[in-house]
Amino acid sequence: MEGSDCDADAKMEEETSQNETEEPEKESSDDTVCQFFLAGTCRFGDRCRNTHIAASDASEQPTANKDNVSKDKSHSKRIGKKPPMKTASDVISRIQWDPHLPKEHFLIGYLDRFVGVIEKPFSEFCWEDLASAGIDVLAIPKHRIQYFKYQELVVWDKTNRTDNVFGSTGSGLTILDVIAQHETLVQTEQNDKEEMKQVALDLSDEEEDCENSTQDYHLQKQSTKKVRPTHFIAVRISSEEVRSTVKEVQDVLIKHNTEIAPFLTPLPELHLTLCLLHLVTSDEMEIVHTVLQEIRTEIQRILSPSFILSFDGLKDFHSRVLYLAPMFVPGLSSFVENLNQRFRSNGLVVIDPPTPSSFHLTIAKVPRSLASKNPSLRFLPEVYNNIQITHFGAQHIDTVSFCHARSSRCTDGFYTTLLELPLY
Structure with a gap:
């Protein structure tokens, strides 16, 4: 038995050697084509004794390689899959x-x-x-x-x-990168604030040199105009009824003049401004938080829980700001005046709006420089008064928001909100 096994092994080795010697000649021959390869099922691959690709069968190569193509597609899908997100x-x-x-x-x-x-x-x-x-x-x-x-x-x-x-x-x-970048930004802003404080001190020195109160008053008003709001208190417009009406008005404006599109207020940004503030330090922001919390009980006394803000029509400021004017609500003006007085008494800079008696919901706003150069960008009554809308909707007011006036936005499109204060 052992002798016969040795003979069989020797014979197999000899046939294998002979096949390996003859394989190059078979590869160069077009006589024998592997039928299993054409069907895509050959399991020998490069070791197969028959020819896998013949010149006359070049058109069949995609069929023969369909398994490989399928694998490549599967691999591509795996590559395109989104990585798992930390919870x-x-x-x-x-x-x-x-x-x-x-x-x-x-x-x-x-x-x-x-x-x-x-x-x-x-x-x-x-x-x-x-x-x-x-x-x-x-x-x-x-x-x-x-x-x-x-x-x-x-x-x-x-x-x-x-x-x-x-x-x-x-x-x-990573969060450590974000913190490092934020510290750099804070340092830059701090340098800017120091420059602003120095300018304020210079203005103060100039005011002390004035000889009469009239000159002091005009200088104070002039310096206030130069200060831009950094934060504001507002009522956010979340009513779908109001939003859909605003969208209808904006569509009419675009239809009349397509150039107006970049100056329309995005629907998620709609709000009614109550107070404009210029805040420099984190301590000042903390004061705003404290005042809002303290005045909360007074809000409940002045404004009823069923406080509804309705709008009675379209108006404009100097033909460059188009807005919805809210109907008069008893107590709203008193609340805002009280709020501004609290802020001022705590040393905060409150910026008076251009029209103190007018609350407004801005629908579109064109910069002054562009409106003066391009009259077609102005909002004229003969255009917006023809909009056939009799009811502009209503907003239930049960929350006020303390927001940042910068260009950054929350994920829902509204201004970056530092505090949302429920009124009831």
Whole structure:
């Protein structure tokens, strides 16, 4: 048996050697084509003794390679798949336990079932199990969290798949990068503020040199005009009825003049401004928070819970700002005057609007320089008075917002909101 096995092994080895010697000749021959290869099922690959590609069969190559093409498509799909995003729970744990992250600088925007998205400081939340959390603490299901902010920068957003905490969605940024960039920005802004303070001191010295109160008054008014608002208190327009009406008006404006499109107010930005502020330091912003909290009880006394803001028609400022004028509401002007007085008494700079007695909901606004050069961009009564709308909708006011006047926006398109204060 052993001898026969050796003979069989030797014979097999000899045939294998002979096949390897003859293989180049068969590869160069077009006589024998592998039928299994044409069917796409050949399992020998390059070691196959028959010819895989013949000149006359070049057109059949895609069919023969269909398995490979299918594999390539599958591989492409795997490459195009979005990377998994770190969850809100991951971000919470990172903020809680990373000693390099100042918890007091983080904010959370979460979805309230009745009010909408509300923003609160991270330190106000209780992260215990909801079943064991007390009724006097702020505890929410983590799936309601919409975004996290570091200072005023959104670093994690569920809707837009933004993750600059871990960089899990491929942004290339982590929270430490964001903090470093923010510190650089703060330092730059601080330098600008120091320059502004110096200018203010120079103006103050000039006012002291004035000889009479009339000159002092005019100088004060002139310096106030140079100060631009950095923050504002507003009522956000969330009514779909009002928004749809504004959209209808804007469509008519565009139909009349397509050049007006860039100057239309986006629907998510619609708001009624109550107060304009120029704030420089974080202490001043904290004063705004305190005043709003203190005046909350007075709001409930002045304004009823059924406070409805209605609009009675379109008007314009100098033919370059088109707005909806709200109907007169008893108590609203008193509330705003009281609010401004509180801010001033606490040392804050309150900027008087161009028309103090007019609350307005801006629909479109053209810069003064462009309106003067291009008369076609002006809003004329003969155009907007022909819009056939008799009812412009109403807004239930139960919340006021403390917002930043910069160009940055929240994920829902509204201005960056530092505080949303429920009135009732």
